[in-house]
Amino acid sequence: MLVDTQPATHQHMPASPELREQWVTSQLIGALMDNLVPALIAATLSLPVLVFLMLDPFNRVEVGVWVGVMLATLVFRYRLIGIYRLQYDSVEGPQRMAFIQRYQWSWWVVAAVWGGSIFLTYRQADIATQFLCGLFVMGHSLLTLTAFSAYLPVFRRYVHALMLSVLLSLVVNTVVAADAPDALRNGGVLVALLLMFWWLLISAGKRLHLVYRSSFELQFSNQELIDSLTQQTRASRRAVATKNRFLASAAHDLRQPVHALSLYADWLASEPEMGREIAPRILQSTRAINELFDSLFDLTRIDAGNYKVRLQHVEVQKLLADLVMQFEPVAAAKSLKLRTRASPITIWADPVVLRRILGNLVSNALRHTYKGGVLLGLRRREDLLVFEVWDTGVGIEREHQQAIFQEFFRVSQHQGTEDSLGLGLTIVSKLTMLMGYQLSLSSKANKGSVFRVMLPSFTQKEALETHHHVDAPNTVPMTDD
Template identity: 40%
Template sequence: MKPETLPAPATSAERDWVEGELVRSLMRTQRSTQWLALMLVAIVVGILSDDNEPERLGAWVGVWLLVAAWRLWVIHQYRTRVASQPTEAHLAFFRRNILVWPVSALVWGLTTELYFDRSPLGDQYICWLIMAGLAMFSINSLSARLGVMRAYLDILAGSALAVMAWRMFVELELQGPAYHWWVAMLLLIFWQVLRHAGARLHETLRRNFELQYRNMQLIESLTRQTQAALDAVEIKNRFLASAAHDIRQPVHALGLYADWLRGEPELVNELAPKIVAATKAVNHLFDSLFDLARLDSGKVRLNVEPVDLSKLLHNLELQYLPLCEAKGLEFRMRVCPGTVRSDPILLQRIVGNLISNAIKYTEKGGVLVASRCTRAGLRVEIWDTGVGIPQSHQREIFREFYKVPGHGGTEEGFGLGLYIVARLSHILGHPLSFHSRVGRGTVFRVLLQPTDPREAGERAVATMAQMFPGDVTGS
């Protein structure tokens, strides 16, 4: 046989929510209950008016009206002050006013003094039916709170039995008719049946609310997962946009070389190697994009190896020099020979994107790419004489798709260059910093600390959550 599956244990949040809903369920029935009770009082008074002194009956009605006014006040306070409050307020309010229901049961139980063995059997029968109906109705209106329902039934039945016992044992000294014992026995049985039925109904209500809570949690979880799937699609779209952003530069360079070759065929020996190099750069960028896609999925290990920095920078010079010359800018490179442990493709993307941004936002002057030997290790610097970055935007420029408002050059591109730089420098463990002055230019510095493959892999997995590095700071 398949073993029975036990329900998951309720969390504290679930328990609090369910308790609050049980209070709300009980309070929603109270106004209609009061109107029903008022009609029952009118019936009782009409039946017993000929069997009791007006003072006795009037005293009972007066006490009932006071309790009814108390209940109405509690209902009004709940509707006006508590109904829209959090669960904690509902529970606290209910605890403060919990006595109103047991007191109400006591008043109804004491009606037994007005008719038990004091009225004709027909009138007693009708009053007992009213009491039975009131008790059955209470398990529907109060079963949301098991303790309150049990207290109501216990006090209702207990007070009625106490009145009957006083009449049978003290006043009549066990000389009353035999039906007294049968009525008492029926009352005891009916009392226990109602307690059991109320407990079952309470358990049903509680399970329904628990199921409702878990369904809401499931819907919320599915909503989050759906949103995560939509976000993943958006990230893929942005990733394709970043591919277009990065491929544009070497393809543009190829176009410039082709135009020069068509206009000056005698330069074929000089331009052919540059065309080959630019073509390789395109291939490298494609490889880079595929590597990043695998990197985001966590399925590819980084290719960390010794990188000849001077060779890497000269390859980038071949790619970006024509773009500078086409804009009338000077492109200079100062290289300090050396090697660094890093991923060559991703490192080339970091420096290439910084050079691309420098060219894009510079209209006069030039761009300087330099590698320097420092005590902390090799450092690559990209200087430009461009528009600079205002202080108010310097914390935002590494956000995805962010473009500084009013900057020339932002019309083209997708605002992905610096986002990619920040992300990759964080993965490789190459701290990134920058300094900028509006109208004077900007310098980005990448400190090429040796990349630890294991730590880099962990950081690569973390980038799936699109977290920005904490070590990217302005300086």
């Protein structure tokens, strides 16, 4: 059973350019659909006036067909707004882009129909009617500048379709009336003016689109800044909470050995002849204080990036023998067996860091084990070298298996933590990360635990014997999940 050995951290990261572009595009589409409503209302109100101007006894059929098509497009556009409001207004990203791509043909159709009004009036009606219909189409073109320029692809398609429809209307009607006086000259002038207006409309649309885009990009950046400040505020609050927890834990855990040391000193001052009995107790209290401060200093150096790593050849069996010599008195005092099992192998590592990692794990195992023993060993797994620390202790509940690596965390129902700030496993976690090792935990409540430190195969420099497995204590009935 492998568990994440690091506490979850939520650090705000800047959004990727793809995510930023996706969000901005989504907002531009939203602005397009919001602007579509007033554009539709204006088109609906201007339609009766335009029909009145175009209506003539000789073209009622053509105007009727045009009006029918125009009404159908208006109804469809209103329905399109309803679909967007119900299904896409509350979503963002690819879904909105898919919506626009699905219905983009409707913008072409509407633009072409509007341009068709020129076909029904140019050189078909009197000069005043032609002029007024031309003003209506020009006004509609300017309205699209503000309504559709938010989303540039739609704006371009709409303007191109509208201008192309008007251009075709001018050319066809000019060719039909080519024999009329000044027909070609007037038609040519109008086409030239139309092309100039077309270019100006596209240029103005690009500039207005940039205003929209800049506004949304600024909004996105501001939101990122707000999120970052929120994350920093939360981090500051967590730091304050950690500091308060540290002060409470340090005050509690340092008070006991310091108080005991004071009592022993007073006792020694009043009864000097008891020095032989008091001295070991003073030494024990002093060691407890030193261990607490060593843990704090180690944690500070790691967090500050001042922990120096010095790689060299490390004989595993000698390292394990030194750890046994260090912790054998602790195990003997609790009537526990402390065993090691490893092949004679030399690895490439920092002996101080590796000893600190394994020492903290062994110390933690002994602290929470009351019968049975602790086994420290090395086994090889394919391309990994795995140090394992087995114990037959109280075990760790599943809900605590990630939290135990956090600073100052101690399971409340566990005993034997009076002399610990709860930093040992935190230091192990940080040192393994520093060295690029992997750390895992398997544990069952009231059965025992096994901590594994996995080293990459390149750390192995020389193997003097063949593969040798580590046997777990018989009293720990667990397997790797």
